[in-house]
Each structure stands twice: as C-alpha cells, then as structure tokens.
Amino acid sequence: MDINVACTHEHSLLSFSIMEVETCGLCGENISKSAYNCRSCDVWLHKSCASKLLNLPLEISHPLHQQPHHQLELTLLDGLVVFICDKCFYMCSESRYYSCSSSSCNFNLDLACALSVNDDPPHVQGWTKKRTLIQHYSHIHKLKFFKYTKLKKYEYACNWCEKPLSDVCYGCRKCDFYLHDSCKDKIPRTIYDHPFHPYNSHPLRLHHNSATKTYYCNACRADISSASGSSLGLAYWCQICDFRLDFNCAKFSPTLKHECHDHLLTYFPPYIQTTDRLESSPCKVCHNHLWRADSYRCVQCDVNFHLRCMSIPSSAKHRYHMHPLGFKGVFKEDDSGEYYCDACEEERDPKHPIYYCEECKFIAHIECLLNHE
Structure with a gap:
C-alpha cells in the first residue's frame, strides 16, 4: 500500500513493517512496528504523521x-x-x-x-539565556543561534576551528559561515608578530575587504575579495605596509625544514581557484602552476614547491616508533572530529598529508618525521 502526498512530498510513501527503531521525519519521535517510508529521500514517518501531510494548509x-x-x-x-x-x-x-x-x-x-x-x-x-541573533565582528551579516545535528551525508564545519559543527552554534545561511558557540570568542581581532609578518609594531587587524576592489592574500596569493573565496572577504590587514592575510591563512605557520630551501616552509592545501598572481609564482622545481596541488611555500621569499617535487620519501622512520611509516594524503582515522599527531601529541588537520603506520595506527605530521632526520 502507498500513500501519495505530492503536495508536501515529491515522492510516494510506501507502508512497511520495520524491524529496527527509526526516527519520524516529521515529529522526531521513535517509530516501531509499522511506518511509511520514502526510499528516494530515506525519510520515515509515523502513519499518523503521514496522514497530516495530506491536507496541510497553504x-x-x-x-x-x-x-x-x-x-x-x-x-x-x-x-x-x-x-x-x-x-x-x-x-x-x-x-x-x-x-x-x-x-x-x-x-x-x-x-x-x-x-x-x-x-x-x-x-x-529557557531560551532567553541565548540571543538568537548576534552581530559578530567576524562577519558582515548577523549570525543566527541554532542547534546542530548532522544532516544526512552533509557535514558543516566551523569557519574558525574547521571542525565539524556540533551542539550550539551561530551561523549565516546566506554565506554558509558558521561558528561554534565556544569559538566565537576565540577569534583574535588583532594579531601581533605573525610568522608571515614578524613585525610587532605592524599589527594585523581583522578587516572586511570591499567587494568593489580585488585584494590578494600575501600568503596564498588567492583572491580574498568579498565576492569570492572561502574567506568571504575577511582578512587580517596591516595598514602600515598593506600586508594581508586571509582568514584561513592567518591560522597557518611555517613548520617543515627541508633541504630545498633555507627557511621553514608552510603547507598549503590545493588551491580551488587560480589567479594571475598564482600563475606568476609557480613551483621552483617544475615551473608549473600550483592550482589543485598540495604545495609548500616560503611566504617570506615568495617561493613555492609542489609536494610531489620535494623528494618527500614514501616511507620514513621516527626515533620513538619501531616500524617505518608510509606517506599518506588526506586521512581520517575515525569520525570523532578530534585528530592528533602521535609524535608531538599536538592537534593535526585531517586535510593535510601525514605519515602513518598501518600496523600500529601511529600517525605523525610530515615535519615531525623529516625535521628530526
């Protein structure tokens, strides 16, 4: 038997006797025994809730x-x-x-x-304890208070810590900009002595760039105008020397010591956009552009290296681990949202490549192995 609720659902719902407890997509309560299901949307409904959908007022x-x-x-x-x-x-x-x-x-x-x-x-x-709308200094629009649960296969992340959203958050749906409640007070308004801009007398202040002019990040060289990029026009700006760091690059720092360059290098994930500035600063080894490729960069010297061009060994040893570790790209060992390097015991970004021991599940930053060789 099926019930057609085309006015409120684009597919027909089929009646099932269910063996496991499911959650009703309308009322949110548990369902047992019998229910209606939309196979296309993977939605379950109590029979009583499905009947409510037949005559919803406009x-x-x-x-x-x-x-x-x-x-x-x-x-x-x-x-x-x-x-x-x-x-x-x-x-x-x-x-x-x-x-x-x-x-x-x-x-x-x-x-x-x-x-x-x-x-x-x-x-x-008890919701009077929370303001449902706030004007946060990190975003041009008001941020709305909400409670987060994962929506099917989709995952949203906090724009500051970049971890999956959970529990209480604030967000702007128009821009897909979200912050954990616990992160909204951690974003610095001013940064002094950043490793990419090591001048204590030149503070970097959080700034919203104008949408009428194109600006570039001095670290990744990508466009940080309001109309494009993941930073949504938000950057740290030195008004004295016009140095700019987009919202994401401000969280980076140089970590890797490598024979290809005298200074420490910073890992940059693949660029999703290309600009004239990116094309004018290619890989120093192969002289090809960096678009959609993992790379390391010396911001101070404006020198870039593809990860694949740096003679990174496919396996390496760590002095405190008995087995060799293999090189891996993007890697998540679980869905906890908390990822650490077992060598330095510091938090790691799961979007960055690592060294990994298949036998012991030992994970290490690239720099934690290569800097000590």
Missing part, C-alpha cells in the same frame, strides 16, 4: 510569529534546502516547510514545529 498563523500581515506560507521545493527552524532552533534539511511571506523577515518553521502550535514557545523553555 498559509498559517503561528503564536511565535504574530507580526501583522506576516503569514507563514507553505514552501514547496523540488529539492532539499537547509534552514534554521525558529522554534526548535535546529538546522533542518527539508523540501517542505513554512516561511514568512515577508522577504525581509527570514522566519522559518519545519513542519513538525509549525503544526505544534500548542507547545510552549522557546522563551518559556
């Missing part, structure tokens, strides 16, 4: 949104859209939800919260 009023002439309209989309529900504060991924008819309002409710008009509003449940 327009509703809700006690949490009582502004005059601001009706909540049923939004019907062909694909999934990510939004923050203004009742439960969870980040949601749905194709059917209620949103305010006023484009300036940005008030949204998932179907479960929209239909639960008799529940206590959030402020009664």
Whole structure:
C-alpha cells in the first residue's frame, strides 16, 4: 500500500513493517512496528504523521510569529534546502516547510514545529539565556543561534576551528559561515608578530575587504575579495605596509625544514581557484602552476614547491616508533572530529598529508618525521 502526498512530498510513501527503531521525519519521535517510508529521500514517518501531510494548509498563523500581515506560507521545493527552524532552533534539511511571506523577515518553521502550535514557545523553555541573533565582528551579516545535528551525508564545519559543527552554534545561511558557540570568542581581532609578518609594531587587524576592489592574500596569493573565496572577504590587514592575510591563512605557520630551501616552509592545501598572481609564482622545481596541488611555500621569499617535487620519501622512520611509516594524503582515522599527531601529541588537520603506520595506527605530521632526520 502507498500513500501519495505530492503536495508536501515529491515522492510516494510506501507502508512497511520495520524491524529496527527509526526516527519520524516529521515529529522526531521513535517509530516501531509499522511506518511509511520514502526510499528516494530515506525519510520515515509515523502513519499518523503521514496522514497530516495530506491536507496541510497553504498559509498559517503561528503564536511565535504574530507580526501583522506576516503569514507563514507553505514552501514547496523540488529539492532539499537547509534552514534554521525558529522554534526548535535546529538546522533542518527539508523540501517542505513554512516561511514568512515577508522577504525581509527570514522566519522559518519545519513542519513538525509549525503544526505544534500548542507547545510552549522557546522563551518559556529557557531560551532567553541565548540571543538568537548576534552581530559578530567576524562577519558582515548577523549570525543566527541554532542547534546542530548532522544532516544526512552533509557535514558543516566551523569557519574558525574547521571542525565539524556540533551542539550550539551561530551561523549565516546566506554565506554558509558558521561558528561554534565556544569559538566565537576565540577569534583574535588583532594579531601581533605573525610568522608571515614578524613585525610587532605592524599589527594585523581583522578587516572586511570591499567587494568593489580585488585584494590578494600575501600568503596564498588567492583572491580574498568579498565576492569570492572561502574567506568571504575577511582578512587580517596591516595598514602600515598593506600586508594581508586571509582568514584561513592567518591560522597557518611555517613548520617543515627541508633541504630545498633555507627557511621553514608552510603547507598549503590545493588551491580551488587560480589567479594571475598564482600563475606568476609557480613551483621552483617544475615551473608549473600550483592550482589543485598540495604545495609548500616560503611566504617570506615568495617561493613555492609542489609536494610531489620535494623528494618527500614514501616511507620514513621516527626515533620513538619501531616500524617505518608510509606517506599518506588526506586521512581520517575515525569520525570523532578530534585528530592528533602521535609524535608531538599536538592537534593535526585531517586535510593535510601525514605519515602513518598501518600496523600500529601511529600517525605523525610530515615535519615531525623529516625535521628530526
């Protein structure tokens, strides 16, 4: 037997007797025994919840949104859209939800919260301790408070620590800019004596670049204008010498000692965009551009090396480990979100290449092995 709820779901729902406990995609409660399922979207529904979807009103009023002439309209989309529900504060991924008819309002409710008009509003449940909107100095738009749970296969990361979002967060859906609640106060407004700009009398101050002019990061040489790049126009700027570090490069530092250059080198992940400045500073060994390739760079000398051109050994030994370690690219040993180097016991970035012992699961930064050879 199937039930067609095309007005609120683009696929038919099939009735199943289930062996394992599933979660209802509408009310969020556990389902046992029998349920409706959409195989295309991997959504499960109580039979009672599925029946509610048959006759959803196109327009509703809700006690949490009582502004005059601001009706909540049923939004019907062909694909999934990510939004923050203004009742439960969870980040949601749905194709059917209620949103305010006023484009300036940005008030949204998932179907479960929209239909639960008799529940206590959030402020009664203690949400007055959190401001739902804040103007944070790291972003030009207001950031909205929300609670994060992983949405199917999609994973969102904090723009500061770059770890997966979890628990309480703030974010701007328009720009896909997110911060853990615990990270929002860790971002420095001013950096003194950065290794890429080692002048204590030349502070680097957090600055939003104008969208009308193109600016380049002095570290990675990529475009950091407001209209492009992962930094969203945010950079640290020295007003004295016009030195700029984009939001991400400000977290980098030189770590690798290698025979190919006199100074310590900094790892840079593959560039996803190419610019004239990138093409004018190719790899010193092969003289090809750096686009979409792992590289090491001396920012001070403006010298670049492809990782593949640096004679990095395919295996290496560490003085405190009995087995040889093999070179690996991007590597995550689990989904914990916490990744460490077993040599220095410092946190590591899982997007950076490492040395790895298959037998002991021992992981080490490249520099932790090669700097001590």
